[in-house]
Amino acid sequence: xxxxxxxxxxxxxxxxxxxxxxxxxxxxxxxxxxxxxxxxxxxxxxxxxxxxxxxxxxxxxxxxxxxxxxxxxxxxxxxxxxxxxxxxxxxxxxxxxxxxxxxxxxxxxxxxxxxxxxxxxxxxxxxxxxxxxxxxxxxxxxxxxxxxxxxxxxxxxxxxxxxxxxxxxxxxxxxxxxxxxxxxxxxxxxxxxxxxxxxxxxxxxxxxxxxxxxxxxxx
Amino acid sequence: xxxxxxxxxxxxxxxxxxxxxxxxxxxxxxxxxxxxxxxxxxxxxxxxxxxxxxxxxxxxxxxxxxxxxxxxxxxxxxxxxxxxxxxxxxxxxxxxxxxxxxxxxxxxxxxxxxxxxxxxxxxxxxxxxxxxxxxxxxxxxxxxxxxxxxxxxxxxxxxxxxxxxxxxxxxxxxxxxxxxxxxxxxxxxxxxxxxxxxxxxxxxxxxxxxxxxxxxxxxxxxxxxxxxxxxxxxxxxxxxxxxxxxxxxxxxxxxxxxxxxxxxxxxxxxxxxxxxxxxxxxxxxxxxxxxxxxxxxxxxxxxxxxxxxxxxxxxxxxxxxxxxxxxxxxxxxxxxxxxxxxxxxxxxxxxxxxxxxxxxxxxxxxxxxxxxxxxxxxxxxxxxxxxxxxxxxxxxxxxxxxxxxxxxxxxxxxxxxxxxxxxxxxxxxxxxxxxxxxxxxxxxxxxxxxxxxxxxxxxxxxxxxxxxxxxxxxxxxxxxxxxxxxxxxxxxxxxxxxxxxxxxxxxxxxxxxxxxxxxxxxxxxxxxxxxxxxxxxxxxxxxxxxxxxxxxxxxxxxxxxxxxxxxxxxxxxxxxxxxxxxxxxxxxxxxxxxxxxxxxxxxxxxxxxxxxxxxxxxxxxxxxxxxxxxxxxxxxxxxxxxxxxxxxxxxxxxxxxxxxxxxxxxxxxxxxxxxxxxxxxxxxxxxxxxxxxxxxxxx
Numbered sequence: 001x002x003x004x005x006x007x008x009x010x011x012x013x014x015x016x017x018x019x020x021x022x023x024x025x026x027x028x029x030x031x032x033x034x035x036x037x038x039x040x041x042x043x044x045x046x047x048x049x050x051x052x053x054x055x056x057x058x059x060x061x062x063x064x065x066x067x068x069x070x071x072x073x074x075x076x077x078x079x080x081x082x083x084x085x086x087x088x089x090x091x092x093x094x095x096x097x098x099x100x101x102x103x104x105x106x107x108x109x110x111x112x113x114x115x116x117x118x119x120x121x122x123x124x125x126x127x128x129x130x131x132x133x134x135x136x137x138x139x140x141x142x143x144x145x146x147x148x149x150x151x152x153x154x155x156x157x158x159x160x161x162x163x164x165x166x167x168x169x170x171x172x173x174x175x176x177x178x179x180x181x182x183x184x185x186x187x188x189x190x191x192x193x194x195x196x197x198x199x200x201x202x203x204x205x206x207x208x209x210x211x212x213x214x215x216x217x218x219x
Numbered sequence: 220x221x222x223x224x225x226x227x228x229x230x231x232x233x234x235x236x237x238x239x240x241x242x243x244x245x246x247x248x249x250x251x252x253x254x255x256x257x258x259x260x261x262x263x264x265x266x267x268x269x270x271x272x273x274x275x276x277x278x279x280x281x282x283x284x285x286x287x288x289x290x291x292x293x294x295x296x297x298x299x300x301x302x303x304x305x306x307x308x309x310x311x312x313x314x315x316x317x318x319x320x321x322x323x324x325x326x327x328x329x330x331x332x333x334x335x336x337x338x339x340x341x342x343x344x345x346x347x348x349x350x351x352x353x354x355x356x357x358x359x360x361x362x363x364x365x366x367x368x369x370x371x372x373x374x375x376x377x378x379x380x381x382x383x384x385x386x387x388x389x390x391x392x393x394x395x396x397x398x399x400x401x402x403x404x405x406x407x408x409x410x411x412x413x414x415x416x417x418x419x420x421x422x423x424x425x426x427x428x429x430x431x432x433x434x435x436x437x438x439x440x441x442x443x444x445x446x447x448x449x450x451x452x453x454x455x456x457x458x459x460x461x462x463x464x465x466x467x468x469x470x471x472x473x474x475x476x477x478x479x480x481x482x483x484x485x486x487x488x489x490x491x492x493x494x495x496x497x498x499x500x501x502x503x504x505x506x507x508x509x510x511x512x513x514x515x516x517x518x519x520x521x522x523x524x525x526x527x528x529x530x531x532x533x534x535x536x537x538x539x540x541x542x543x544x545x546x547x548x549x550x551x552x553x554x555x556x557x558x559x560x561x562x563x564x565x566x567x568x569x570x571x572x573x574x575x576x577x578x579x580x581x582x583x584x585x586x587x588x589x590x591x592x593x594x595x596x597x598x599x600x601x602x603x604x605x606x607x608x609x610x611x612x613x614x615x616x617x618x619x620x621x622x623x624x625x626x627x628x629x630x631x632x633x634x635x636x637x638x639x640x641x642x643x644x645x646x647x648x649x650x651x652x653x654x655x656x657x658x659x660x661x662x663x664x665x666x667x668x669x670x671x672x673x674x675x676x677x678x679x680x681x682x683x684x685x686x687x688x689x690x691x692x693x694x695x696x697x698x699x700x701x702x703x704x705x706x707x708x709x710x711x712x713x714x715x716x717x718x719x720x721x722x723x724x725x726x727x728x729x730x731x732x733x734x735x736x737x738x739x740x741x742x743x744x745x746x747x748x749x750x751x752x753x754x755x756x757x758x759x760x761x762x763x764x765x766x767x768x769x770x771x772x773x774x775x776x777x778x779x780x781x782x783x784x785x786x787x788x789x790x791x792x793x794x795x796x797x798x799x800x801x802x803x804x805x806x807x808x809x810x811x812x813x814x815x816x817x818x819x820x821x822x823x824x825x826x827x828x829x830x831x832x833x834x835x836x837x838x839x840x841x842x843x844x845x846x847x848x849x850x851x852x853x854x855x856x857x858x859x860x861x862x863x864x865x866x867x868x869x870x871x872x873x874x875x876x877x878x879x880x881x882x883x884x885x886x887x888x889x890x891x892x893x894x895x896x897x898x899x900x901x902x903x904x905x906x907x908x909x910x911x912x913x914x915x916x917x918x
Binding site for chain 2: 064065068069077083085087094099113117118
């Protein structure tokens with residue numbers, strides 16, 4: 001069964017990788033089984049990991065490893081904005097720190113530090129058909145072939161907030177200082193500096209090497 | 220004027236008597252850095268001599284510093300400065316908390332909150348960036364810290380950070396804490412908020428903390444350098460506690476517990492801590508499996524993960540799943556660290572029902588007690604509360620003090636059988652001020668007077684002095700250095716600088732070598748239990764330990780990890796980087812500052828703390844009235860002499876010499892230990908000297 005899961009994953013990976021190469025576009029989430037995650041050194045069982053296939057590589061975020069230190073938000077804003085500004089961070093964890101996505105009557109038993117302590121870093125999904133770009137009235141959001149990510153042209157951005165509103169996860173944020181929108185450009189700094197490896201980007205070369213080492217063909 | 224960076228640039232002043240809210244320019248105080256330094260200055264300048272902790276005239280300063288919230292490793296600390304109700308002179312103390320509060324205060328645009336006056340009805344303070352209001356708290360009064368937070372999160376938004384007092388603070392229990400984010404508690408000032416009827420402070424901040432212009436990448440690089448090469452595990456222990464292929468050294472006492480096949484066992488799926496050698500910054504957060512360190516191997520399977528404060532990569536707070544807590548009416552989740560776990564264990568003075576100090580019942584007890592204490596907002600006084608209980612119980616003083624009816628109403632069978640359910644009684648009676656029993660929460664000085672403890676009480680029970688605090692890494696930790704650190708404060712010495720060095724895990728010879736480089740001679744550092752007489756290098760070590768502690772509480776950084784005297788890095792020959800605070804400070808503030816310059820600022824803060832203590836105590840005779848040393852330090856091991864192998868025994872004359880040498884190192888009066896005018900002026904505090912002179916308190 002594991003073998004089937006892995007073969008199935010490889011098939012999807014090949015197709016989507018082709019698509020990535022052809023379009024230069026980011027790709028939405030891929031459901032990945034435990035056996036596949038195990039291949040990449042992720043936790044051996046369970047369902048706590050999200051995997052995004054991006055032009056740069058596989059972005060993996062594992063809820064069970066996130067300790068809520070919020071250093072990813074610091075790193076993101078320091079690198080991209082030259083200041084410490086979690087509010088405009090492209091990766092978001094603080095807003096889910098206390099109670100997860102909402103305060104429920106059962107708050108002592110569900111996600112968040114007031115409950116079971118669990119929290120998930122949210123990252124931009126670099127959607128195939130991004131709602132943020134679609135909603136932008138001045139077409140400031142476009143796909144950067146070099147970055148493999150949807151990026152904001154600050155010169156065009158008028159800071160109206162339509163992108164933040166349109167994104168189902170409200171990932172873009174208007175910087176109150178610059179009045180410009182911010183969104184993830186897949187710079188990878190958050191993952192590079194994550195203290196527990198809860199956020200990781202595995203570059204495609206490494207994905208290929210890992211698969212080959214385990215006897216799977218992928219190129 | 221150049222843009223202010225690092226600091227937010229302004230502090231909030233809230234007068235609860237008049238309802239007036241105003242701002243204060245932080246930069247007026249920048250020589251005192253932030254946090255504790257600014258706190259001391261404001262209390263010195265604004266709180267009249269003779270004020271008691273619960274008086275309307277007392278003030279509480281919530282202070283953070285230029286590094287708080289910047290993401291510098293371990294910078295998530297809030298320092299709270301006020302007069303201490305536990306102290307016989309109501310002298311100044313700091314209480315400290317981590318969590319998110321300090322960082323979020325900065326994101327809201329504030330370097331501190333000065334709370335003054337007193338409200339005549341329960342209120343809470345609502346801070347949403349620049350919008351600050353005093354709100355009615357009638358619906359919160361009587362509630363624990365967790366429910367208070369949740370109710371305020373419902374009003375403010377789920378992302379707000381709330382600090383509050385529990386029932387203990389409301390009831391003016393001296394041993395009360397201020398708690399944010401479930402389990403991050405600051406000990407000793409909760410009752411002052413209770414006296415001011417300030418139930419909570421809620422913060423939402425969406426602003427930036429600016430750093431020096433164009434230094435974003437340098438900032439991340441400096442963080443990465445520290446993470447790769449310098450930082451170790453909790454308490455800056457820099458070797459693992461088991462032999463590992465990459466490690467030249469190991470030490471079984473090290474808090475670097477990560478190893479192959481040791482897990483966060485209740486994570487879904489479990490996370491292996493594994494080997495986390497230097498250079499792998501994506502594993503630093505796995506190095507300290509604190510649950511196993513604090514609670515024993517039984518905790519591994521119950522560990523969900525390691526929690527901790529904003530920006531901290533060390534994660535010393537255990538986040539646990541303990542289904543048995545539901546039996547006591549709590550949820551199954553528990554979080555705490557160190558003394559807040561061990562303290563409830565000590566309440567069970569006859570042991571645990573299964574007889575195992577590291578067993579399941581012990582774990583359940585410690586989790587239950589820590590949750591109750593954090594929710595009621597009770598401070599353990601560094602574990603002294605249960606020791607006072609034990610003393611009173613075993614000597615019969617408790618039975619004498621309590622009315623018979625009250626004494627008989629206490630379920631002593633639960634104590635005798637080691638049943639954790641006793642903690643429900645213990646903490647509730649204290650927090651709700653039920654009967655005479657609740658006076659355990661008065662703290663040692665007032666309790667000893669009230670319950671007529673014998674004089675021998677003070678020469679044992681881990682007490683340090685009649686300043687009403689216990690010892691905290693004293694003579695057993697670095698001989699004279701530990702003693703000198705323990706005499707300085709008006710509460711237990713929350714100073715870990717010396718202890719971290721001593722416990723780093725490296726071979727003694729190597730630690731002595733590094734000591735020589737930092738404090739002038741290897742003789743600053745004694746071989747454990749093989750002490751030598753006092754020397755000037757130990758005075759340097761002690762002063763440096765204290766100064767860095769005051770610096771950390773001001774800048775703010777966590778003194779449970781900082782300073783970086785050593786590192787786990789073999790290629791650095793285990794040298795740390797003692798200039799790292801200055802490097803972060805320079806990049807954050809844009810004010811190029813050397814290690815020596817920052818140390819001078821730290822010395823200023825230490826001396827101001829001393830001056831404030833002199834003012835509070837109305838005497839310059841610090842040596843005899845304040846800096847006292849319990850006689851057990853000199854009487855231990857009756858058949859051994861001081862400075863012989865195998866004892867931590869000290870010599871009385873040698874310790875008086877040690878005091879003199881420390882006073883001299885600070886430029887304080889060598890006879891009394893009080894700051895002199897010359898030293899105060901040298902440190903830019905002529906106004907402090909003038910005030911003390913007016914009070915006839917200059918030596």
